[in-house]
Amino acid sequence: MTSAWNRFWFRAEPRANFIAARIIVALTSLWLVLSRPQLPELLTWPDAFWLHANGWLRARFLIGGLPYAIELALYIVLMVALLLTALGRFTAASAFTAAILLYHFAAFEDIISSSSGPFFRGFTACISCLFVIAFSQHDDDDSRWPLALMRLLVAFTYLLSGISKLRLVGWRWATAANFEGIVAAMVLPDVRPPWSNWFLGHPLLCWLGALSGFAMDFLFISAVFSKRAARVVVPLTFIAHVVVVKVLGVVYLAAPLLLLFVNWQWVVDALRARRGAVATASGRDLAQ
Amino acid sequence: MHLDADTLAKVRDVLQIVRLAIVAGFVVAGVRVMRAPAEKRRRRVNELLVYVLVAHAAIVIAQNDAWPFATYPMMAVDSTDQTAIHNGLSFRVVDDAGREWQVDPLAWSPLYPQSVMGWFEVVYPRATDSQRNDVLRFLLARAESARLHVNRGDRFYGNAALLGPLAAPDTNLYAPAPQSPRPLRALRMYRIWWTPAELSTTGTIRERRLISEYRR
Numbered sequence: 401m402t403s404a405w406n407r408f409w410f411r412a413e414p415r416a417n418f419i420a421a422r423i424i425v426a427l428t429s430l431w432l433v434l435s436r437p438q439l440p441e442l443l444t445w446p447d448a449f450w451l452h453a454n455g456w457l458r459a460r461f462l463i464g465g466l467p468y469a470i471e472l473a474l475y476i477v478l479m480v481a482l483l484l485t486a487l488g489r490f491t492a493a494s495a496f497t498a499a500i501l502l503y504h505f506a507a508f509e510d511i512i513s514s515s516s517g518p519f520f521r522g523f524t525a526c527i528s529c530l531f532v533i534a535f536s537q538h539d540d541d542d543s544r545w546p547l548a549l550m551r552l553l554v555a556f557t558y559l560l561s562g563i564s565k566l567r568l569v570g571w572r573w574a575t576a577a578n579f580e581g582i583v584a585a586m587v588l589p590d591v592r593p594p595w596s597n598w599f600l601g602h603p604l605l606c607w608l609g610a611l612s613g614f615a616m617d618f619l620f621i622s623a624v625f626s627k628r629a630a631r632v633v634v635p636l637t638f639i640a641h642v643v644v645v646k647v648l649g650v651v652y653l654a655a656p657l658l659l660l661f662v663n664w665q666w667v668v669d670a671l672r673a674r675r676g677a678v679a680t681a682s683g684r685d686l687a688q
Numbered sequence: 689m690h691l692d693a694d695t696l697a698k699v700r701d702v703l704q705i706v707r708l709a710i711v712a713g714f715v716v717a718g719v720r721v722m723r724a725p726a727e728k729r730r731r732r733v734n735e736l737l738v739y740v741l742v743a744h745a746a747i748v749i750a751q752n753d754a755w756p757f758a759t760y761p762m763m764a765v766d767s768t769d770q771t772a773i774h775n776g777l778s779f780r781v782v783d784d785a786g787r788e789w790q791v792d793p794l795a796w797s798p799l800y801p802q803s804v805m806g807w808f809e810v811v812y813p814r815a816t817d818s819q820r821n822d823v824l825r826f827l828l829a830r831a832e833s834a835r836l837h838v839n840r841g842d843r844f845y846g847n848a849a850l851l852g853p854l855a856a857p858d859t860n861l862y863a864p865a866p867q868s869p870r871p872l873r874a875l876r877m878y879r880i881w882w883t884p885a886e887l888s889t890t891g892t893i894r895e896r897r898l899i900s901e902y903r904r
Contacts, residue, residue: 409733409734409737410730431851431856432856434850434851434855435847435848435850435851435855435856436797436798436847436856437798437847437849437850438797438798438846438847438849439798441798442798442799445826446819446822446823446826447819447822448811448815448819448820448822448823449807449811449823451811451814451815451819452807452810452811454701456700456701456702456704456705457701457704459704459705459708460704460705460707460708492722503711503756507755508798509798509799509803510803512799512803512806512807512811513803513804513805513806513807513809513810513811521859522856522859523756524755524756524758524760525756527756528714528756528757531714531715531718532718534718534722535718535719535721535722535736536721537722538721538722545733545737549737549740552740553740556744557760558760560744560747560748560758560759560760561759561760561761561762561763561764563748563759564751564759564760564761564762564764565761565763565764567751567764568751568761568764568765568766569764569765569766572766572768573764573766575768577768578766578767578768580770581766581767581768581769581770581884582763582765582767583888584767584770584884584885584887584888585765585767585770585774585884587884587887587888588776588887589776589778589880589882589887589893590778590790590862590863591860591861591862591863592863593861596888600888600889601889613763645861648763649860649861650762650763650859650860650861651857651858651859651860651861652859653856653857653859
């Protein structure tokens with residue numbers, strides 16, 4: 401057990417994969433933040449918008465009545481911190497600052513209307529991963545625990561979603577009738593996902609959708625433990641997210657984090673080998 | 689155990705701090721790794737890893753989040769009964785010719801319409817008339833501003849102000865909403881009732897009732 405634990409968390413990992421993970425997490429977070437440039441402005445909206453966010457809820461997300469100008473300045477600090485993290489400058493401090501500020505700001509949109517938390521804005525795994533990047537920056541060895549932990553946190557997105565389905569609905573979630581019902585329920589008075597008609601009234605496709613959804617939730621975790629599984633599960637999951645946008649009208653904003661499962665060292669080596677082959681060939685041409 | 693509404697509200701409030709404490713525990717465990725001397729680093733990392741696993745196990749068992757440790761109950765619903773009556777809110781703006789239009793999805797940036805609907809579902813019923821008017825006036829002004837952007841062909845406004853078409857969308861898809869060429873005069877909020885079976889096949893809704901209207 402101990403040796404399996406140590407092998408999983410502490411075996412060596414190529415450096416390129418750590419660097420790529422840092423860049424992927426920081427740029428995904430930055431993309432989401434730049435896509436909500438006016439988030440601090442919510443503090444200037446009519447007071448009624450904040451009626452639901454009582455002192456306890458505000459305290460949880462470190463919303464302490466700072467003036468708008470300071471919150472705006474902190475939001476700019478967040479953007480700069482994410483950029484520095486992506487560039488690998490002052491990484492421990494910048495990733496830690498970004499994680500704390502993202503935890504604070506990511507909640508703005510959701511606590512106005514709900515006390516459950518901002519699950520679905522794409523920030524969830526980003527924040528945890530930014531913390532992991534900060535925590536691991538003083539490691540001078542190449543043990544893989546930071547990357548393995550980030551991958552595990554992304555995989556939990558799927559596994560825990562599957563467990564929620566099992567606990568709240570049970571096995572009948574994965575039936576054609578339920579999947580068709582979900583597709584039908586996502587057809588709203590003002591919005592009709594473009595591919596919903598392909599599934600409505602087509603039980604075989606609905607069975608495929610239901611079983612694929614369940615499989616994605618429960619099999620994705622295998623990508624954390626097996627490179628071979630990752631090569632199959634990760635691309636299929638990406639395709640599933642694209643299909644979900646078209647069929648259910650739901651966008652999984654943290655999808656770029658699937659890139660954490662790519663073996664970037666292999667990509668770097670392949671590019672180097674190709675460049676080397678080109679250089680050798682052109683050298684041979686010159687010699688002739 | 690049955691708790692009255694006040695006690696339940698207090699329990700919910702205290703739970704917010706418990707959730708913060710769980711996140712704080714994660715941060716403390718991580719900072720201990722950052723500050724660990726070399727000989728203690730492996731042990732501190734192990735403590736952090738165990739903490740993350742235990743925290744996730746706890747939220748799974750409790751089916752209660754401590755965000756960013758989350759249970760992701762996305763689509764975790766029994767939707768087999770397509771004849772069940774659903775209801776939701778729908779907003780319309782009215783131009784000075786009296787014609788209704790959909791609100792531009794970026795009008796209420798940084799919120800998307802789904803979040804604004806959440807506010808109306810949860811908070812609006814207990815807001816005072818004055819607060820309701822403040823909110824509706826504000827939203828109408830924002831809708832008018834978005835109308836001008838759309839009609840100018842502007843692609844860089846609201847949530848798309850910096851990245852334009854490359855900006856991340858909302859989690860929910862929205863249909864394109866053409867805007868009136870005329871100034872807006874009113875914001876209407878309707879409650880709509882439908883069944884998924886009818887709406888998805890014939891596009892019909894059972895009932896649409898005006899809940900609120902703000903005119904300027």
